[in-house]
Amino acid sequence: MALVSQTSFDPPALLLGCDFSSAPTTRKSIVLALGCFRNKRVTLSKLERFSSLSAFSSWLNQTQSWVGAFDLPFGLPRELVHTLRWPSEWQACMAHYAALSREDIRQVFAAFCAARPVGGKFAHRSTDLIAGSSPSMKWVNPPVAFMMHAGVPLLLQAGATLPGLYAPAAESSDRDTAPLKVALEAYPGLLAREVLGHRSYKADDKARQTPERLIARKDLITALEQGRTRLEMHLKLSHAQRDALADDASGDALDAVLCLMQAAWASRRHEEGAVMYGxxxxxxxxxxWIITA
Incomplete structure (x- = not known):
């Protein structure tokens, strides 16, 4: 294992954004937004949905190159890891974490929080505080700790490189032919808040799928199409795609597209010579770290 620094590979043509679920079903699936980037335009080619972790894993393991932004945490707070006396090297820490059951994780993290004062129960990563995302050790509402537990091993099994954290060892004979899969941690809420502020644009509960949230989704889509974000990119959609994103009241498809935009930004930064995709x-x-934070 080695940390990622510079790479001589050309950036893959395929970009993807992933709205992830640690327990996908046909009703609440994992959503991939696939697309490409050219001349400051991010074109959405299609959406893929997966109702099981095994189906999603099979897609990741296909022999194709991509740069992807995934809405799940890739690491735990250093303070938490040190307090629990877990391995402080990322790969060893993730191996230890993956070996635990979800109930083990719940009990260990709950005990950690119980020993801390009110107002400071959770440990935070530096990137969580800057991005405004949930602490990566949170196991409820949303259960991002379980998302990491389910998702990171699948990325490693697929042979993905996680810039700044992990690069798979490769036989010298495979270096020129193996697909380059680059996985980056994303947070769609970071980009959505830039446009909408604190307006809500999604809800899983049908009772909360209001006209106001529909208007917010349409406003967000329009802003992305017009390039009115600091990413300085325009989203290119067909009329049917625009309607589908607006009509998905859960926001899962739109979150995947927000991640796709972040993947495109990282790919552009790589093209411009950034050492670790921005x-x-x-x-x-x-x-x-959360990309674009």
Whole structure:
């Protein structure tokens, strides 16, 4: 295992954004937004949905190159890892974490929180505080700790490189032919808040799928199409795609597209010579970082 620094590979043509679920079903699936980037335009080619982790894993293991932004945490807070006396090297820490059951994780994290004062129950990564995302150790509402537990092993099994954290060892004979799969941690809420502020644009509960949230989704889509974000990219959609994104009241498809935009930004940064696809050079090699934060 080696940390990622520079790479001589050309950026893959395929970009993807992933709205992830640790327990996907036909009703609440994992959504992939697939597309490409050219001349400051991000074109959405299609949406893929997966109702099981095994189906999603099979897609990841296909022999194709991509740069993907995934809405799940890639690391735990350094403070938490040190307090629990878990391995402080990322790969060893993730191996230890993956070996635990979800109930084990719930009990260990609940005990950690119980020993801390009110107002400071959770440990946070630096990137969580800057991005405004949930702490990566949170196991409810949303259960991002379980998303990491389910998702990171699938990325590693697929042979993905996680810039700043992990690069798979490759036989010298495979270096020129093996697909380059680059996985980056994303948070769609970061980009959505830039446009909408604190307006809500999604809800899984049908009773909360209001006209106001529909209007917010349409406003967000329009802003992405017009390039009115600091990413300085325009989203290119067909009329049917625009309607489908607006009509998905859960926001899952739109979240996948927001991640796709973040993947495109990272790919562009790589083209411009950024060492780690736009991640800060001082990214904590245990905690990781949310792209564009």
């Amino acid at each position: 991640l800060p050079p001082d990214t904590d090699p245990l905690e990781g």
